[in-house]
Amino acid sequence: xxxxxxxxxxxxxxxxxxxxxxxxxxxxxxxxxxxxxxxxxxxxxxxxxxxxxxxxxxxxxxxxxxxxxxxxxxxxxxxxxxxxxxxxxxxxxxxxxxxxxxxxxxxxxxxxxxxxxxxxxxxxxxxxxxxxxxxxxxxxxxxxxxxxxxxxxxxxxxxxxxxxxxxxxxxxxxxxxxxxxxxxxxxxxxxxxxxxxxxxxxxxxxxxxxxxxxxxxxxxxxxxxxxxxxxxxxxxxxxxxxxxxxxxxxxxxxxxxxxxxxxxxxxxxxxxxxxxxxxxxxxxxxxxxxxxxxxxxxxxxxxxxxxxxxxxxxxxxxxxxxxxxxxxxxxxxxxxxxxxxxxxxxxxxxxxxxxxxxxxxxxxxxxxxxxxxxxxxxxxxxxxxxxxxxxxxxxxxxxxxxxxxxxxxxxxxxxxxxxxxxxxxxxxxxxxxxxxxxxxxxxxxxxxxxxxxxxxxxxxxxxxxxxxxxxxxxxxxxxxxxxxxxxx
Amino acid sequence: xxxxxxxxxxxxxxxxxxxxxxxxxxxxxxxxxxxxxxxxxxxxxxxxxxxxxxxxxxxxxxxxxxxxxxxxxxxxxxxxxxxxxxxxxxxxxxxxxxxxxxxxxxxxxxxxxxxxxxxxxxxxxxxxxxxxxxxxxxxxxxxxxxxxxxxxxxxxxxxxxxxxxxxxxxxxxxxxxxxxxxxxxxxxxxxxxxxxxxxxxxxxxxxxxxxxxxxxxxxxxxxxxxxxxxxxxxxxxxxxxxxxxxxxxxxxxxxxxxxxxxxxxxxxxxxxxxxxxxxxxxxxxxxxxxxxxxxxxxxxxxxxx
Numbered sequence: 001x002x003x004x005x006x007x008x009x010x011x012x013x014x015x016x017x018x019x020x021x022x023x024x025x026x027x028x029x030x031x032x033x034x035x036x037x038x039x040x041x042x043x044x045x046x047x048x049x050x051x052x053x054x055x056x057x058x059x060x061x062x063x064x065x066x067x068x069x070x071x072x073x074x075x076x077x078x079x080x081x082x083x084x085x086x087x088x089x090x091x092x093x094x095x096x097x098x099x100x101x102x103x104x105x106x107x108x109x110x111x112x113x114x115x116x117x118x119x120x121x122x123x124x125x126x127x128x129x130x131x132x133x134x135x136x137x138x139x140x141x142x143x144x145x146x147x148x149x150x151x152x153x154x155x156x157x158x159x160x161x162x163x164x165x166x167x168x169x170x171x172x173x174x175x176x177x178x179x180x181x182x183x184x185x186x187x188x189x190x191x192x193x194x195x196x197x198x199x200x201x202x203x204x205x206x207x208x209x210x211x212x213x214x215x216x217x218x219x220x221x222x223x224x225x226x227x228x229x230x231x232x233x234x235x236x237x238x239x240x241x242x243x244x245x246x247x248x249x250x251x252x253x254x255x256x257x258x259x260x261x262x263x264x265x266x267x268x269x270x271x272x273x274x275x276x277x278x279x280x281x282x283x284x285x286x287x288x289x290x291x292x293x294x295x296x297x298x299x300x301x302x303x304x305x306x307x308x309x310x311x312x313x314x315x316x317x318x319x320x321x322x323x324x325x326x327x328x329x330x331x332x333x334x335x336x337x338x339x340x341x342x343x344x345x346x347x348x349x350x351x352x353x354x355x356x357x358x359x360x361x362x363x364x365x366x367x368x369x370x371x372x373x374x375x376x377x378x379x380x381x382x383x384x385x386x387x388x389x390x391x392x393x394x395x396x397x398x399x400x401x402x403x404x405x406x407x408x409x410x411x412x413x414x415x416x417x418x419x420x421x422x423x424x425x426x427x428x429x430x431x432x433x434x435x436x437x438x439x440x441x442x443x444x445x446x447x448x449x450x451x452x453x454x455x456x457x458x459x460x461x462x463x464x465x466x467x468x469x470x471x472x473x474x475x476x477x478x479x480x481x482x483x484x485x486x487x488x
Numbered sequence: 489x490x491x492x493x494x495x496x497x498x499x500x501x502x503x504x505x506x507x508x509x510x511x512x513x514x515x516x517x518x519x520x521x522x523x524x525x526x527x528x529x530x531x532x533x534x535x536x537x538x539x540x541x542x543x544x545x546x547x548x549x550x551x552x553x554x555x556x557x558x559x560x561x562x563x564x565x566x567x568x569x570x571x572x573x574x575x576x577x578x579x580x581x582x583x584x585x586x587x588x589x590x591x592x593x594x595x596x597x598x599x600x601x602x603x604x605x606x607x608x609x610x611x612x613x614x615x616x617x618x619x620x621x622x623x624x625x626x627x628x629x630x631x632x633x634x635x636x637x638x639x640x641x642x643x644x645x646x647x648x649x650x651x652x653x654x655x656x657x658x659x660x661x662x663x664x665x666x667x668x669x670x671x672x673x674x675x676x677x678x679x680x681x682x683x684x685x686x687x688x689x690x691x692x693x694x695x696x697x698x699x700x701x702x703x704x705x706x707x708x709x710x711x712x713x714x715x716x717x718x719x720x721x722x723x724x725x726x727x728x729x730x731x732x733x734x735x736x737x738x739x740x741x742x743x744x745x746x747x748x749x750x751x752x753x754x755x756x757x758x759x760x761x762x763x764x765x766x767x768x769x770x771x772x773x774x775x776x777x778x779x780x781x782x783x784x785x786x787x788x789x790x791x792x793x
Contacts, residue, residue, distance in 0.1 A: 163594065164732070178770065462606045
């Protein structure tokens with residue numbers, strides 16, 4: 001990928017980043033697309049000729065096979081969460097990725113969908129019998145209502161841009177949680193939420209199993225991506241990107257900027273509300289805290305990881321992030337696989353050649369054994385804790401990772417030290433980085449075995465924050481997004 | 489009337505805290521055009537630093553040093569420590585993104601905020617911690633007229649924040665550093681060409697802003713007693729809006745906005761309903777942002793093409 005980002009050789013004397021002559025560089029950007037050498041490049045060329053809907057259907061079919069691989073309800077739940085996040089990331093991509101409008105109240109549309117569906121499919125309104133609309137009516141009505149809500153929330157974008165719009169939408173998101181928590185407790189249930197919501201009922205069958213919702217979500221995801229792809233390549237999609245790149249210029253090109261912005265908000269809101277209805281139907285209950293800021297961060301992290309502005313990126317980012325993070329909540333052993341796996345994967349991608357990678361890993365183990373021996377000689381209780389994960393990872397690290405018998409205090413110090421070391425690691429270059437990497441890796445293993453593994457839900461949140469910071473600094477275009485060049 | 493004055497004092501206390509946080513927001517926004525979401529969490533870190541200073545000197549019921557000295561230590565350590573943390577955050581998270589598209593630093597700021605919150609959660613747990621201020625600053629030492637009670641801590645908070653704001657005002661208006669800060673906020677490239685050390689100036693801005701947030705955190709602990717790891721986000725949000733209501737980039741505006749929001753909040757919870765306080769405040773803020781985004785004391789930015 002790095003070859004794609006470097007300017008042509010003739011321009012190497014010019015300063016990096018936007019500058020004089022950058023317009024031309026941008027204009028030639030698409031023509032300068034390079035293929036990977038060898039077979040990989042051939043595959044790229046072939047893949048480019050396949051129509052988009054074939055790829056989409058193939059991906060959908062692949063997804064449809066997943067429930068055959070497992071009968072475990074919990075694993076299906078992970079799949080459901082992942083697809084919900086993917087749909088939300090795709091919807092967020094409309095306003096953030098395409099139209100360039102920073103919508104920080106997006107999670108409220110998801111909540112609106114869930115609460116809207118819950119109200120018309122439970123005993124909450126018009127007690128004691130309640131209202132029980134058919135799924136075919138309730139879902140479209142909720143989506144359209146959410147679209148109008150999106151227009152209302154997007155209305156300030158007539159005058160507000162950038163950060164100001166972000167903060168107003170953020171207030172909207174916060175206000176939604178406050179609203180559902182405090183207003184009309186008899187109807188909205190306050191902090192107790194709404195319970196016993198009707199499940200989806202489509203084609204005459206009531207969907208009660210996780211497997212059923214998995215397929216519902218898969219169909220919805222494929223449909224959403226298909227519709228949005230058509231929208232992206234339409235006149236509206238081009239208008240969104242024009243508004244994102246330069247609002248003033250696009251208004252001079254007679255693009256109705258305000259209407260285009262409102263459309264982005266409305267479509268995003270409708271997609272989020274759709275996900276919300278499935279969430280409510282599948283969970284059978286909704287609570288205000290389901291739609292608070294941490295979940296917003298999760299959606300953003302998914303979109304950023306995959307690459308804002310790219311549909312495939314948004315789907316992939318949402319899926320990867322959700323599956324990874326849910327894995328943390330399962331067992332310490334699986335969390336350990338993910339933790340060490342992530343570190344190893346990053347190193348494999350970043351560190352070349354293999355010999356250097358091997359040397360660093362070997363040095364880490366040797367370093368660990370030395371530290372372990374020294375610490376043991378000083379005080380045997382300092383190594384008495386043993387790793388808290390189980391299975392073969394535990395056997396592997398048992399003899400060289402120091403875990404005191406009371407790991408909390410030492411772990412806390414280790415965690416702060418680890419943050420400092422990671423920051424230092426980013427700053428130094430060359431051989432020093434390799435040398436510094438050894439104690440950092442070792443400390444990461446110690447802290448993981450000592451404290452992090454015992455607190456998976458917090459570790460998961462920390463990881464989210466780190467993903468946002470690292471992605472923005474290292475690869476703001478995400479895994480699949482195209483690098484954007486701002487013309488200054 | 490007494491009730492009104494009581495609520496006014498409550499509002500002034502809360503408002504001074506908002507104003508102190510808002511100053512940092514406003515300074516950082518003025519100089520980098522960056523909405524630093526992590527700023528509210530710096531306030532939370534400050535509150536924890538103050539708490540641990542109390543524990544360090546024997547706990548609130550068995551202090552080993554005189555109370556004024558303790559307060560001095562709390563404010564100095566929280567201010568200095570959180571200031572350094574702010575500088576570090578700018579150095580490692582925001583500086584590499586200075587020329588990136590606008591959305592990148594904003595999302596990074598969300599990430600930093602999330603990281604800070606959860607790191608504190610990991611280190612210190614989710615439980616509330618209690619300053620127990622009344623054990624070392626007795627509630628009786630204050631102004632008591634009939635049923636009207638104004639505790640010494642509230643007086644201390646209000647006076648100290650006004651002193652700090654005045655000091656900041658003088659620093660920005662009168663000193664060389666202040667001149668450099670204004671220059672960088674006006675036009676970073678031009679300031680650099682004229683020999684201003686931009687990186688240093690931005691670091692100092694972050695230090696000052698974060699230190700104020702840290703001090704505000706200690707004050708919050710002293711006044712409200714209870715501190716917890718998630719106290720920063722909403723306080724930060726309101727403080728940012730205080731800065732916007734007053735006019736972003738303007739120090740007097742941040743003070744005015746903070747006090748206005750604090751008093752409005754106290755009045756709403758006193759006279760209308762404490763359940764709806766946040767909802768009404770958010771509503772007012774949305775309306776103000778839409779109707780007058782440049783704020784009460786700010787100027788509307790000129791759009792350069």
